[in-house]
Each structure stands twice: as C-alpha cells, then as structure tokens.
Amino acid sequence: MDSSSFIINTMCVVKRFGTNFALNGLDLKVPKGISGFVGRNGAGKTTTISVLLGLLKADSGEANFFGLDCWRDSYAIKRRLGVMHEINAYPGSFTGSHFLEHVVRIYELSQSQQRIKNALKDVGLADAGDRPVGTYSAGMLKRLGLAQALIGEPEFVILDEPTANIDPLGRITMLNNIKELHKEKAISFLISTHILSDLEKVCTWLSIVDSGKIIDQGNIKDLAERYSANTYKVNVSSPGLFLEKIHNSEGVEKAWIEDGNIYCKVKNVNVFYNEIPKITTELKLQLKGLQQMHCTIEEIYKATAGANIYEN
Ligand SMILES: Nc1ncnc2c1ncn2[C@@H]1O[C@H](COP(=O)(O)OP(=O)(O)OP(=O)(O)O)[C@@H](O)[C@H]1O
Ligand SMILES: [Mg+2]
Structure with missing residues (x-):
C-alpha cells in the first residue's frame, strides 16, 4: 500500500x-x-x-x-x-x-x-x-x-x-x-x-x-496467511523436553508451549521437518500430531510479541 x-x-x-x-x-x-x-x-x-x-x-x-x-x-x-x-x-x-x-x-x-x-x-x-x-x-x-x-x-x-x-x-x-x-x-x-x-x-x-x-x-487476512504458512503446532509426549531441543534448531525462529502443545514459528521448513524425528528418537518421545496452523489474531500476536517464547 x-x-x-x-x-x-x-x-x-x-x-x-x-x-x-x-x-x-x-x-x-x-x-x-x-x-x-x-x-x-x-x-x-x-x-x-x-x-x-x-x-x-x-x-x-x-x-x-x-x-x-x-x-x-x-x-x-x-x-x-x-x-x-x-x-x-x-x-x-x-x-x-x-x-x-x-x-x-x-x-x-x-x-x-x-x-x-x-x-x-x-x-x-x-x-x-x-x-x-x-x-x-x-x-x-x-x-x-x-x-x-x-x-x-x-x-x-x-x-x-x-x-x-x-x-x-x-x-x-x-x-x-x-x-x-x-x-x-x-x-x-x-x-x-x-x-x-x-x-x-x-x-x-x-x-x-x-x-x-x-x-x-x-x-489481517494477509498476516494470518503469512503466519499460518510458517507456524506449526506439535503434539508430543514430554513437550518441555522437546521444546528445549527444538528452540535451538536452525529451522526455528521462535518456539513456545501452550496448553501442552508446542508452537514453532519456522524459518526453514526442511530443516524443521528433519529435526523433529531426530529429537523424538534421541529423547524417545512419541510424536502424536504435527499441523500447520490457521492463525487467529491471538496466534499472530503470540508469534510476534507473545510471552514465554524462546527466540533464536
Ligand atoms: N508520563 C509518563 N512519564 C514517564 N513514563 C511514562 C509516561 N507515560 C508512559 N510512560 C512509560 O512509557 C512506556 C509506554 O507506556 P504506555 O502507557 O504508552 O504503554 P501502553 O502500551 O499504553 O500500556 P498499557 O497497556 O499498560 O496501557 C512505559 O514504559 C511507561 O512506563
Ligand atoms: Mg495504555
């Protein structure tokens, strides 16, 4: 504009x-x-x-x-x-x-x-x-x-x-x-x-x-699309352990935990996708779900200014 x-x-x-x-x-x-x-x-x-x-x-x-x-x-x-x-x-x-x-x-x-x-x-x-x-x-x-x-x-x-x-x-x-x-x-x-x-x-x-x-x-529609495209929700056993590892990943810009799920703002999807099985195997975690988000304003906000976020 x-x-x-x-x-x-x-x-x-x-x-x-x-x-x-x-x-x-x-x-x-x-x-x-x-x-x-x-x-x-x-x-x-x-x-x-x-x-x-x-x-x-x-x-x-x-x-x-x-x-x-x-x-x-x-x-x-x-x-x-x-x-x-x-x-x-x-x-x-x-x-x-x-x-x-x-x-x-x-x-x-x-x-x-x-x-x-x-x-x-x-x-x-x-x-x-x-x-x-x-x-x-x-x-x-x-x-x-x-x-x-x-x-x-x-x-x-x-x-x-x-x-x-x-x-x-x-x-x-x-x-x-x-x-x-x-x-x-x-x-x-x-x-x-x-x-x-x-x-x-x-x-x-x-x-x-x-x-x-x-x-x-x-x-808001453009923001939601942009953030949906690179925000993922990961449902995994022991989310705390997973978060400690994934937030160090080269592919992840920010990661946070909420309601027992991990949310990742991803900067390189390939690296992120490679990292997940590595971490779950290493820590013997069970991956129960992985989905790309449809972002609400709340999720856009969390991905930008939200609290409890690990930043890379
Ligand atoms: N008159 C003032 N004198 C000194 N510091 C001020 C003054 N007004 C605001 N600040 C400081 O400037 C910063 C921004 O404050 P501001 O009131 O604009 O925030 P806000 O986003 O409206 O917050 P809130 O959501 O709590 O209303 C804060 O650190 C605040 O302490
Ligand atoms: Mg105010």
Whole structure:
C-alpha cells in the first residue's frame, strides 16, 4: 500500500520519558476501516495515541494524521477526530444528556440537542439519556464515552481499551456498535486493546507494537496467511523436553508451549521437518500430531510479541 493512502502514518517516531524510550522508532500505518492496535502493558500504545492527538510532542521522527502534522496541525486534526480515552471520569450526578451538553459546549458545536440525541441513539443509550451517570453500568459508561467521541461527527475515532472491564455481552454490544457505525456512517476506527478475540470480530487491519516499535502490521487476512504458512503446532509426549531441543534448531525462529502443545514459528521448513524425528528418537518421545496452523489474531500476536517464547 502506498504510504499516502494511510490515514495515520508515523515515521521513526521517538518519545522519551527521562531515559525510558516509550516510543523507539515507531512506524505506525493505519488505513481507512477498522484497525486494531495491540501490544503488551507498557508497549507504547497510549503514548502513541497521545502523540497522534498532539498531546505529546515526539522527540524526533514524523507523525501524520490525515496527511497533517500531529503536533503542528493538531487543532485541524482534532476537528475530524473522536477519541475515547483509556480512563474516563464522569460526574455521577449529571445525566448522560447533561454530560454531553457540556462536551458540546466545550467543542463549540452547533445544533446541540440534535447532536446529543443522535449520539445517544448511535450507542444504544437513547432511553438512558435522562438517568444520572452514577447509575450507569460499566458497559453503559463505555458507551457514553463512545457517544462523547462521536459527538463532533468525526470521520475517524480512536478507542483506547473500549471493552476493558465490561462483561462479554456488553463487549459484543460495543463491538457491534462499532461495526454498524463503520458500515452506516463510514467512520474509521483505531482500537487499542488487550482483548485480541474482540479484534477478530471487527478489524481488517492489525498493528502490533512492542517496546515502542511496530513489530508487524498489515491486513489481517494477509498476516494470518503469512503466519499460518510458517507456524506449526506439535503434539508430543514430554513437550518441555522437546521444546528445549527444538528452540535451538536452525529451522526455528521462535518456539513456545501452550496448553501442552508446542508452537514453532519456522524459518526453514526442511530443516524443521528433519529435526523433529531426530529429537523424538534421541529423547524417545512419541510424536502424536504435527499441523500447520490457521492463525487467529491471538496466534499472530503470540508469534510476534507473545510471552514465554524462546527466540533464536
Ligand atoms: N508520563 C509518563 N512519564 C514517564 N513514563 C511514562 C509516561 N507515560 C508512559 N510512560 C512509560 O512509557 C512506556 C509506554 O507506556 P504506555 O502507557 O504508552 O504503554 P501502553 O502500551 O499504553 O500500556 P498499557 O497497556 O499498560 O496501557 C512505559 O514504559 C511507561 O512506563
Ligand atoms: Mg495504555
């Protein structure tokens, strides 16, 4: 994809807090559509979002949103953008509508009553607008956050952890909401989350960040194909013993164990295939199964940034 076709395009962005590099050469590319932004705790997701919003100035590199500079043109960018922050505090005595009235006033938006009505309806809170926010469930509070993000009729919305702390049903409601908003209003989304299975349901693009760098990104179908092609699941007696050997193999890039199975990201299939019988014979192990993976987002993530991995 040509880099001018990305809505978000950062090049080698560095952001330091003291000696800690929160972003260390970040090349984030996000197209139109619904995209996932994933990475472990402290990987740099919230810092990235703050740079994109012009809340933090990058130490070096370039960050563009809609082709505009995130720091210099942040006012123009924000007028086309909605944001739901990771942590939101709402005044509990305000009703949902009352809270949104304040938001509309702060943003100096016109047609306030119609906007508020539309935003509440868009997030399924039409009947709860007159209730004090203090009586809302965690899921309703998240949806109020989404209503706030939608109030300026943005073309792009950033959601930092939109489904954290909400129950499975609430999560499905939120995800369906996001899908519908994309379908009906052509709004694009960037969803930062730890809940990978949620992304599977809505996203077409995935960017994976680790230690302030993008370690892989692309169309989810392409990523899944690429990782499926070189990720194998091995079912063997004594997986721990097998893992100790296979992770040293020249043919294997990474190997990890999960639910009693070994997963290998393979860089040379022939070497990998030769290695397996050697190890099982040497250690007198029984090979019960060997299969190429059909990768889910979770497996792509594990093959890139996952924990408990032996790397070569
Ligand atoms: N204001 C700050 N001052 C100092 N260090 C910070 C600050 N904000 C973030 N960091 C550090 O920068 C790194 C990236 O943090 P960031 O909050 O961007 O991660 P994250 O991916 O959003 O994590 P999480 O999943 O826990 O929300 C971490 O090491 C964090 O401790
Ligand atoms: Mg964060």
